[in-house]
Amino acid sequence: MFCDCSEKGKRTPYNGLKISSLKNEKHLLGLNNCEEEKRDDNLRPESEHLRNTRYSVFGLGSRAYPNFCAFAHSLDTILHALSAERLLKMGEGDELCGQKESFKIWAQDIFKAACGAFCVGDEMTIRDAVGAFSQTDLTWSPGKFRLTPSEEISPDICEGLSKLHGKSVFSCRLIESKQLQSLESSRQTLLVRLDTQGASELLYTPGDHLAVFPENSPFLVDKILACLHNAPPVDQDVKIEMQSERTTPLGNIKTWEKFPRFPICTLRTALCRYLDITTPPTQSFLKILATQATKASEREALENLANDIKEYQDWRHDKCPNLLEVMEEFSSLMISAALILTQLPLLQQRYYSISSSPSVYPGEIHATVALVKHRTQGGTGPLHEGVGSSWLSRIAPGTIVPCFVRTYVCYFCLKM
Structure with missing residues (x-):
């Protein structure tokens, strides 16, 4: 299986990959979400072709950006040019257009194609296995979901967010949210000061970011x-x-x-x-x-x-x-x-650069936040505000702010 990552600064398993190392593979599955650059420099054709390799590729991307699923298309083309057998036309998942549904359809089709190519299972077994996709499907259909009263105690917000996002979320208290510019300025910027309440998990170093889970209007x-x-x-x-x-x-x-x-x-x-x-x-x-x-x-x-x-x-x-x-x-x-x-999708955390020094402000985290506001329809439509910045601007001192620190990973750092 191939996997790529579009987040800059992350290492990918493609580095140093050679085509000859794939000759013993029987089935290749390509998943990718990088459309900003083509990553075919490490996949140059060599003398050994992939005549006995069968594959299918599914690309993830967003049509909001150029070169939609460019790497996935490049990988699909290279494998085919090297005589690998394409089991199924390349699938595409658009972040703006139901990529989960697209992947589900492709996964069912490639499963059936792979079973046929490798002579695995009979028709009934394959049909039952493919049916498992729909049985575990969480998309909407009438009568499939319901809400019932609960006697269980609901968790506090940080515990609930931790369970929902699968990561540890901690509580800070707002010390101050201060306007740094005059109200007449065309741009508004906040200095947000948070009390970490002594949580060791919220210690930070230069380059780290503060992730804040905001509240909707x-x-x-x-x-x-x-x-x-x-x-x-x-x-x-x-x-x-x-x-x-x-x-x-x-x-x-x-x-x-x-x-x-x-x-x-x-x-x-x-x-x-x-x-x-x-x-x-x-x-x-x-x-x-x-x-x-x-x-x-x-x-x-x-x-x-x-x-x-x-x-x-x-x-x-x-x-x-x-x-x-x-x-x-x-x-x-x-x-x-x-x-x-x-x-509905989940409300995601907002990341802010930390603008304080732990040695100068121990037990605090400061963030400088630009207030986001704009009108749709060319400036004539409704006023839209940034969820995170508008929430931080309206909450009172003492309010709990759910957050965590995202550590900056440096692969090349100069040591003093």
């Missing part, structure tokens, strides 16, 4: 909550359950199981702290929304956006709509709380 959250269909009380602790089906000697049995994505929380907490409600929806999410529109004209418009990449990109670039604006534009939508909680 309460105004935006309240408006969305008011638009949800048949939602439970917004401040009641709930759990998400997913219907699963298993085969027994007595036949297929459907049961409700706890959905592993979320900790126990209220609907308000989920929208405030856990879910991304400001990023424009993907085409795959719009496809789901189309099934919830009660007006035929709006359903058709959503389907067009979900299927026409050019129309979608124009709409996204012009309006850059958040979830509330989508719900207002397509007012016939009957969106359930279960759909929102299971299909």
